[in-house]
Amino acid sequence: MLKMIKVHIMGETYKVPEGLTIVGAMEYSGFVFKRGVGCREGFCGACATVYRKEKDYRIYTGLACQTVIENGMYIAQIPFVPAEKAIYDINSLEASVGTFEEYYPSLFRCVSCNTCTKACPQDIQVMDYVNALERGDIALAADLSFDCIRCGLCALRCPAEIVQYNAAIMARRLYAKYLAPKAKQLQKRLEEINQGSFEKEINELMALDRKTLSEKYYKREIKLK
Amino acid sequence: MYPESMKESIKKLELTRPKRIRLQKEGAKIFPDMSAEERQEVLSKFHPDYQDDARKVLRVGVNKNEKMTTKFVDVLESYSRISSTAFDLTRADYETDVLVIGGGSAGCAAALLADENGSEVILLTKLRLGDSNSVMAQGGIQAATKDHDSPMLHYLDVMGGGHFDNIPELAKALVMDGPKVIDWLINLGVMFDKDKEGNLTVKPGGGTCRPRMHSARDYTGAAIISVLRDEVLNRPDKIKVIEYSPAVELVLDEDGKCAGAVIYHLENKDYHIIKAKSTVIATGGYGRLHIKDYATTNHYGATADGLVIAYRAGAKLLFMDSVQYHPTGAVFPEQIVGFLCTEKIRGMGGQPVNKEGELFVFPLEPRDVESASFIRECQERGLGIRTPTGRMGVWLDTPIIDIINGEGTIKSNLPAMHRQFQRFGIDMTKEPILVYPTLHYQNGGIAINERCETNIPGLYVAGEASGGVHGRNRLMGNSQLDINVFGRRAGIYSSEYAKKAKIAKLTLSHIDKYEKEVSELQVPVSRISPILLPDYIPQSVKDKQRRPKDAGLIV
DSSP states (O other): OOOEEEEEETTEEEEEETTOBHHHHHHHTTOOOSSSOSSSSSSSOTTEEEEEOTTOOOOEEEETTTOBOOTTEEEEEOOOOOOOOOOOOGGGOOSSHHHHHHHOGGGGGOOOOOHHHHHOTTOOOHHHHHHHHHTTOHHHHHHHTTTOOOOOHHHHHOTTOOOHHHHHHHHHHHIIIIISOOOTTHHHHHHHHHTTTTHHHHHHHHHSOHHHHHHHHHHSOOOOO | OOOHHHHHHHHHHHHHHHHHHHHHHHTSOSSOOOOHHHHHHHHHHHOGGGSGGGEEEOOSSTTTTOEEEHHHHHHHSSBOSSOGGGOOTTSOSEEEEEEEEOOSHHHHHHHHHHHHTTOOEEEEOSSSTTOSSGGGOOSOEEOOOSTTOOHHHHHHHHHHHTTTOSOHHHHHHHHHHHHHHHHHHHHHTOOOOBOTTOOBOEEOOTTOSSOOEEOSTTOHHHHHHHHHHHHHHTOTTTEEEEOSOOEEEEEEETTSOEEEEEEEOTTTOOEEEEEEEEEEEOOOOOGGGOGGGOOBOSOTTOSOHHHHHHHHTTOOEEOTTOEEEEEEEEOSSGGGTTOBOOTHHHHTTOEEEOTTSOBOSOTTSOHHHHHHHHHHHHHTSOOOEEOTTSOEEEEEEOHHHHHHHOTTHHHHHOHHHHHHHHHTTOOTTTSOEEEEEEEEEEOOEEEOOTTOBOSSTTEEEOGGGEESSSTTOOOTTHHHHHHHHHHHHHHHHHHHHHHHOOOOSEEOHHHHHHHHHHHTTTOOTTOBSOOOSOOOOOHHHHTTSOSOSSSOOOO
16 A cells, blocks of 8 residues: 655645655646646756745755655645846857856846755756856856756746846857867868768668678677777 | 665675676677677567557558557547637638747757748747757767768668668768767857867767767757757747647648648647648657556657647658667666666666676667667566566666776766766665666657658658658667757758748648548547647546546647
């Protein structure tokens, strides 16, 4: 027999089997999701959630697909995060602090309270990357924010109304395009393809019958080092 | 966190580890890979596709009399959600040059390229923009960018992995566009893993003969789509995004050309007509149909909508008898059953090991072969590990990655995986993880050529919704490549077509023609499709409700 526990979903009390995630508990209770659920594996950020525990004043944040229910939990799903996103042309930007001053001036309102970091279900050092952007250290911000899944909880909890996660995408794009060392060998390969260097050989492979192609495949050398 | 019953087996695994580390360090194959005959044997005996109930004969439409995956056949042998006569097709609610259906990477890429080619674009998505399987891809994207590699070797791997059923022109397009796609993504601002000199980091994957997997830690898909999504949103005047609005039927014109779609808003419950000169389907696959009741790695929205509406309109399907089960789905703990454990774990040296702590398969066979070997180990040989809830799995020895490559390797290269297991009480740097095949990918789909054209003029398909690129088994990292290569191509060619297309009078008469065939099958009229969202309402609730029982959750 499954052990049943009590949870309060949107204020209503339900009995559900122990061990479920918040998503599982809500579906068990008959909720059909449209908003507030996505990949269900912790990669898309659609299921940002806020909850309280019994006899605990604190508001907790998390991903509903990754948070296991506890007895007496108060659960609510966030359907949508109304967050500002700057519109920009990546090709005409400069990878500098000035770009962030122009497109995300709210970054500079940070009061260093660290609430964003505490709210992040990915344990990202959100405040640290905001501070990095204030200093113009785009590389550090890109690195620190890399695992962001854009759930928006940082922005929702921020008393300075910063949109951390959208600024972070801009930082990663600027870093990858302008600051990271250029990919070696890639341009050479592109030139080879553009010059048609492989056309003859690949067309020959395409023309092979299944048996000959199969023999060639099983004979190919596997070099994984 | 593991119960005592499982810990005993972990001890055996730890005893064999020094020997396995030696093998790995020697650089030789730690277990022999299979010949063509051995592959065929393990597949025919243990791959779920080969079981009697896996497939049945489809009785309607252009692929009539062909055997396809059972649950997918049910979704095709279904009534439409709408009545063809209920719409005034002379008054479209929206008009555009190119309509893109699907908000994953293929859809975003198509929208961007169609825009760059001068077309007006509407991008429809069932949930939020970017909600898709694209966002969940962890391990990487293949492309022959390196001097040690070539498009020819990539081509051979693609064809061999797909059992040589692949359409050669599509496989060529995939491998030849690969390096261009990596370059395009870097220029858009995707942070691929590189060393300090700028060399792109590449790892091997199942069925690759060279290291070819480019990654962005183990958030590769998320890194790509967050950039593509951001770029789509940077063009609000050119690409109109409509969220929470699946297409429930295509609209044709009287000449039989595709001319747009009927869309349904999940929240305000209203239907609208979009008239478009050309249409791109990029709706992904069918993991949420839970083929053979398998748990799935797939996104909530993966219900094959695009295939259903294209098929009703007369589009041909290809290889819809073939399902991909990813070898390494989580089986413990219970909350994460079916979740993806990226192939990059094996690419970095993680080893599959049985109950006795022994290796039993080359870790990087193509996915179908690897999966079938795992099932054999559990079912035939009885060497699987049982969980407290009765599930079976094999170990994936992950601590070995840090032991061989240095402490911290897992945390910096597989942060998503590490986080996933940590959240549920398992430290994969210290303990192995338990895995079993999980429903992962739709190998087949709507038949296309290398221009993403279907047999219906004006209808284009890209990504998992298409069939032919991967034959009957896709290799790791070729899906991220596919959605970008063919997403871009669909954008370019649909836009070119739209410039010349003249749309005649609109019609939905194909629905009536199709439903006439369905009505002869004696399926319940409550069975409607596309189903739009999977149905997870508990049986006890459903038993009390008057609602469609077979398929077609009304949302």
